[in-house]
Amino acid sequence: MNLIVLGAPGSGKGTQAAKLTKRFGIPAVSTGDIFRANIAKGTALGKEAKGYMDRGELVPDAIVIAIALDRIDEADCRAGFLLDGFPRTTEQADALGAHLAAAGRAIDKVLLMEVPTEELVRRITGRRVCGACGASYHVTDIPPAREGLCDVCGGALQRRDDDAEETVRNRIEVYNENTAPLAAYYEKKNLLARIGTETAGPDAVFAEIVKALGG
Numbered sequence: 001m002n003l004i005v006l007g008a009p010g011s012g013k014g015t016q017a018a019k020l021t022k023r024f025g026i027p028a029v030s031t032g033d034i035f036r037a038n039i040a041k042g043t044a045l046g047k048e049a050k051g052y053m054d055r056g057e058l059v060p061d062a063i064v065i066a067i068a069l070d071r072i073d074e075a076d077c078r079a080g081f082l083l084d085g086f087p088r089t090t091e092q093a094d095a096l097g098a099h100l101a102a103a104g105r106a107i108d109k110v111l112l113m114e115v116p117t118e119e120l121v122r123r124i125t126g127r128r129v130c131g132a133c134g135a136s137y138h139v140t141d142i143p144p145a146r147e148g149l150c151d152v153c154g155g156a157l158q159r160r161d162d163d164a165e166e167t168v169r170n171r172i173e174v175y176n177e178n179t180a181p182l183a184a185y186y187e188k189k190n191l192l193a194r195i196g197t198e199t200a201g202p203d204a205v206f207a208e209i210v211k212a213l214g215g
């Protein structure tokens, strides 16, 4: 099963990707996580990506495409994968499609997470992430048992550098301009499933996703 989770920042892509990984045993590939890991390690790739990320802009296609395609060629992605945050432009989607086709593979389903803009801003500005294990929280919606500390590993919770309100609004604009057109792109290929328009919490959204996948 080769899946794409498509949606604006704050639409719950990461949360649903984690649930899908658990249920179906396929790895989640997040280009954002790959960049953040490289920034933490101080690699050349991390240094190059950081400026774009801090401004809420897209990292150039050539860089992202090389990284994402290399990652889905790894052994653990052979039986299936879930892309979270890639593709984000038509160029990236074209490159992904061509790369998979050349290997006799294809995308099976694209899950579009639809959430109104003000709700996106509310969710992201309240988001907190564990610096140690990456578990995700929200100051009011999903508070940790002990303030500022991760329930899973006890690590310190942090706000992502690009989750400040001004950067968030720019990221949503960038999404609407560059990534939203991918809905029509995959709809034409009969791969799109729209998720979340009539549901509320993460579990209800996940149930809708499982239904869309025929499960």
Ligand code: AMP
Binding pocket: 009, 030, 031, 032, 033, 035, 052, 053, 054, 056, 057, 058, 059, 060, 064, 084, 085, 086, 087, 088, 089, 092, 162, 171
């Ligand atoms: P995310 O964690 O998916 O919200 O990604 C965080 C940031 O990483 C984005 O705002 C971009 O700057 C960069 N990024 C991640 N994935 C991509 C992509 N597919 N294309 C371009 N930039 C990306």
